[in-house]
Amino acid sequence: MSDLKQSVKEQLIQDALEARKKAYVPYSKYPVGAALLTASGKTYSGANIENAAFPVTICAERVAIFKAVSEGDMDLQAIAVATKNGGTPCGSCRQVMAEFNPELILYIVDENGKITQETTLKEILPGYFGPDSLVR
Ligand code: THU
Numbered sequence: 090m091s092d093l094k095q096s097v098k099e100q101l102i103q104d105a106l107e108a109r110k111k112a113y114v115p116y117s118k119y120p121v122g123a124a125l126l127t128a129s130g131k132t133y134s135g136a137n138i139e140n141a142a143f144p145v146t147i148c149a150e151r152v153a154i155f156k157a158v159s160e161g162d163m164d165l166q167a168i169a170v171a172t173k174n175g176g177t178p179c180g181s182c183r184q185v186m187a188e189f190n191p192e193l194i195l196y197i198v199d200e201n202g203k204i205t206q207e208t209t210l211k212e213i214l215p216g217y218f219g220p221d222s223l224v225r
Pocket of ligand 1: 119136139146147149177178
C-alpha cells in the first residue's frame with residue numbers, strides 16, 4: 090500500500106475531525122466526519138446528515154465522495170474517517186468507494202485523531218462488485 094506523505098495524512102485526519110463537528114445527527118447522536126483527497130490534490134469533506142425519515146440519512150463518506158465526483162474529480166486517493174470509537178465505513182459506503190478506486194487508502198481514526206486502522210478498500214471489501222463485473 091503506497092502511503093501518503095506524513096504531513097498530508099495528518100492534515101486529512103484533522104480535516105475529518107473538523108468535518109465531524111458539522112454532522113447533523115439528532116437521532117443517533119453519532120457524528121461521523123470524512124475527508125477525501127483526490128489525485129488533483131483537492132480535499133473534500135463530509136459529515137453524516139440524518140433525517141426524520143431514517144433511511145434517507147446519508148453517511149459522511151458518501152457526502153465527501155459525491156461532492157468530489159459531482160465536481161468531476163473522480164480519482165479518489167485516500168479518505169480519513171473520524172468517529173468517537175474508530176467505527177469503519179458501512180457496506181453502502183464501501184460499495185461506492187469500490188466504484189471509483191479499489192486501491193483507495195483509508196485512515197480510520199477515533200475522536201482524538203488516533204489511527205485505529207489503516208487499510209485499503211479492497212482489503213475491507215474483498216470480492217467487491219465493481220465496474221469490471223458488468224459483462225455486457
Ligand atoms: N454513518 C456514517 O456516517 N458512516 C458510516 O460508514 C457508518 C454510519 C452514520 C449514519 C448515521 O447517521 C450514524 O452514523 C449512525 O449509523
